[in-house]
Amino acid sequence: MLSACPPRIFLRRWILLCLLFFITLPTAQAVSLPQAAVAAQQTKTDSGNAQEPGLSDKKAAYAALANILDNDQSRQELIEQLRNAAATPTDTGTPELAPPTEEPEEKTVLQRLTDMTRQYGGEAATQFIRLHDNILYAPHKPFNPVTFVNAVNHFAGLALAMFALYWLLRRLVYPLYQRLGAWGRQKNRDHRNWLHLPATIIGAFIIDLLLLALALFIGQIISDNFHGDSRTIAYQQGLFLNAFALIEFFKALLRLIFCPHFPELRFFHLNDERASYWNTRLSWLSGIMGYGLLVIVPIVSNQVNVQxxxxxxxxxxxxxxxxAQWLIFSNKRNIHNALIGLANRSMAFFAFFIRAFALFWHWLASAYFIALFLFSIFNPGDSLKFMMSATVRSLAIVGMAAFVSGILTRWIGKTIILSPDLRRNYPELQKRVNDWVRAMLKLARILTVFATLLLLLNAWNLFDLWHWLTIGAGEKMVDILIRIVMILLLSAIGWTVLASLIESRLASDSHGRPMPSARTRTLLTLFRNALAVVISTITIMILLSEIGVNIAPLLAGAGALGLAVSFGSQTLVKDIITGIFIQFENGMNTGDLVTIGAITGTVERMSIRSVGVRQDTGAYHIIPWSSITTFANFVRGIGSFVANYDVDRNEDTERANRALQAAVNELLENPEIRGMVIGEPNFAGLVGLTNQAFTVRVSFTTQPLKQWTVRFALDEKVKKHFDAAGIKAPHQTVEVMQTGPDVAGAASLPALPAPQ
Structure with missing residues (x-):
């Protein structure tokens, strides 16, 4: 009998015996391993067929158990399961160890597409087979003409009463619709009252629904008292009332869109002829399909036969x-042109979607009616209800999304006006707040479009929005979006506050505040730029971390890159460090007149790496900070100059000094010049003597950059007084040296006349 038992059974039994050797339990337990040695658990064994395993079976069992214990993961799983089995209460039955579950194999896109095609193809084939069986093999029902005629009379009476009642009720409120339309259009002419027209349109739609509810209430009363005590007639009338409610509600939506009798309540720019055309045909289309599928087909199925x-x-x-297909494609071009015209009259945001819809609206409409046809074949009643329900929900979703997007678009175009005090103290705050508010509103508008797409997919059962938001990836996505928005909002607030504080210090004195110094402006500008870089870098890093990007390698890479760059850009680092120290030492500022090396000019720009100097010739020089060893700044504290005037050696020294003092005194009588001069001029007297001239000197201390103005004015006065006193300037003399036989000839030449 040994050969009758497969070796696998012996292997499994010996593994169980080995486990029982290590574990002592009060009762016999069947335990299964989590590895290949326990592919199937044997809870009940036939003890009569059990045979003593051979030596080879025992070795195989020992080897299998050794393999399990040798692997860390499988050994840990075995230990955990054995502990759980030992901790199981005795009244819960025999504890079992579940074998490990295999991870599902990841399928490729082609495999998933094949599976999906096979699944939906099989379902469609099943539906066609069921339709075929209903047509050919459904049981026939006896036809009773008397009952049929009686039912038709009661049904027709209720139908005529409902149609007449609802038509009469709607006729009675026509004057109210006209007044609402006129009032809404009058208010709409004032752009500040743009909400009145949509409110009147929605109000007219609500009145239409209330009339429908009243007609249904009266129709239910008629049905309760006019069914001839027949449950079949009552059932048929109930079908009609349900279909009447559904179809007339859809027609009310059509009247809301096209409004053929009241152009003032028509939201779209559509002429009366086209509005009546589409309202009539779509009403007939929905009415025939609705009453046919929801009333006629069920009655025929119940009273005649299913086939x-x-x-x-x-x-x-x-x-x-x-x-429907003929209506769609015969009016394709007209509707396309009408949509393009609507886009041209709409705001830019809506114009984009309207133009996109104009390109493929006919394909969507065609697919809609084809899907309705296929669904109605398999499930006549529920398919129409589903399609109408999805259509109504889609229209409501699109309408609400358009309303919210319109409000957001109008808010984007508005400007927040701060108080005069805030604008005076923080000049850039209003612009920055408006920019951030517009950005947040645009983000809200984008989220509105995204939410609209998800709601539309959910309305057509193409996407389970609730499952996606609560269990699926949507929950994590929404959480990440909220975090990102909060991070961006906090960063925007922080940057706006800090930048506004800095710019308030940089503001000019146009509002009556003192002008900040050039050093202050330079340092604050550099600090603002550095602050922008720091906030942007931190924000980007946090955002990357929130969306799941591991920023540790980025930080490590940035550190390694910085180390590599530092070796290759020592000059750049030197420029930055030198520039920082020059700024903190207040060496120069924007607008200063400086001399750097051989370049003299005005400082126009200062960055963290270089300084830009404009010469009086117009040349612009960019000088790195590290190349500046010494420089001269002409606007630090005071300006000064020393004026030397050469006089002919034959002139009287005292008379020359008196003329110079008279020129200086006349110069200082000018109040503008006197305001530029600090203190009193210093007369040094005679300071130089040559064979032809002597020099007199006077020195001035002036305001910064005013020394040239004073010097030029002084030169004018000195010339005036020297000329008036007859003081001559030294004249150039030329000495001719000759040798040889020409000396006698040269001596015979007449002498040059003396200078007058």
Whole structure:
């Protein structure tokens, strides 16, 4: 009998015996391992067929257990399961160890597409087989003409009463609709009252729904008292009332969109002829399909037989689908032109979506009616209800999204006006707040579009929004979006506050505040730029971390890159460090007149790496900070100059000094010049003597950059007084040296006349 038992059974039994050797339990337990040695658990064994395993079986069992214990992961799983089994209460039955579950194999995109095609293809084939069986093999029902005629009379009476009642109720409120339209259009002419027209349109729609509810209430009363005590007639009338409610609600939506009788309540720019055209045809289309599928087909199925009802369903939907396709493609160009015209009159945000919809609206409409035809074949009643429900929800979603987006778009175009005090103290605050508010509103508008797409997919059962938000990836995505928005909002607030404080210090004295010094302006500008870089870097790093990017390698890479760059850019580092120290030492500022090396000019720009100097010739020089060893700044504290004037050696020294003092005194009588001079001039007297001239000197201390103005004015006065006193300037003399035989000839030449 040993050969009758497979070796696998012996292997499994010996593994169980080995486990029982290590574990002592009060009762016999069946334990299964989590590895290949326990592919199937044997809870009950036939003890009569159990045979003593051979030596080879025992060795195989020992080897299997050794393999399990040798692997760390499998050994840990075995220990955990054995502990859980030992901790199981005795009243819960025999503890078991579950074998490990294999990870599902990751499928490729092609495999998933094949599986999906096979699944939906099989479902469609099943539906066609079921339709075929209903047409051919459904049981026939006896036809009773008397009962049928009685039911038709009661049904027709209720239908005529409902249509007449609802038509009369709507006629009674026509004057109210006209007044609402006129009032809404009058208010709409004032752009500040743009909400009045949508409110009147929605109000008219609500009145239409209330009239429908009143008609249904009266129709239910008629049905309760006019069914001839027949449950079949009551059932048929109930079908009609349900269809009447659904179809008339859809027609009310059509009247809301096209409003054929009241152009003032028409939201779109559409002429009366086109509005009446589409309202009439879509109403007939929905009415025939609705009453056909929801009333006629169920009554025929119940009163005649299922085959005729199924064929009638196919015939009605085929005819209506063909008619709908003809309407769509025959009006394709007209509707495309109308949508383009609407886009041209709309705001830029809506114009983009309207133009995109104008390109493929006919394909969407065609697919809509084809899907309705296919659904109605398999499930006549529920398919129409689903399609109408999805259509109504889609229209409501699009309408709400358009309303919210319109409000956001109008808010984007508005400007927040701060108080005069805030604008005076923080000149850039209003612009920066408006920029951030516009950015947040644009982000809200984008999220509105995204939410609209998800809601539309959910309305057509193409996407489970609730599952996605609560269990699926949507929960994490929404959480990340909230975090990102909060981070951006805090960063924007922080940057706005700090930058506004800095710019308030940089503001000019146009509002009556003192002008900040050039050093202050330079340092604050550099600090603002550095602050922008720091806030932007930190914000980007946090955002990358929030969306799941591991920023540790980025930080490590940035450190390594910085180390590599530092070796290759020592001059750049030297420029930055030198520039920082020059700024903190207040060496120069924007607008200063400086001399750097051989360049003299005005400082126009100062960055963290270089300084820009403009010469009086117009040349612009960019000088790195590290190349500046010494420089001269002409606007630090005071300006000064020393004026030397050469006089002919034959002139009287005292008379020359008196003329110079008279020139200086006349110069200082000018109040403008006197305001530029600090203290009193210093007369040094005679300071130089040559063979032809002597020099007199006077020195001035002036305001910064005013020394040239004073010097030029002084030169004018000195010339005036020297000329008036007859003081001559030294004249140039030339001495001719000759040798040889020409000396006698040269001596005979006449002498040059003396200078006058």
């Amino acid at each position: 005729i009802a199924a064929l009638l369903n196919i015939a009605i939907m085929a005819i209506m689908t063909c008619w």
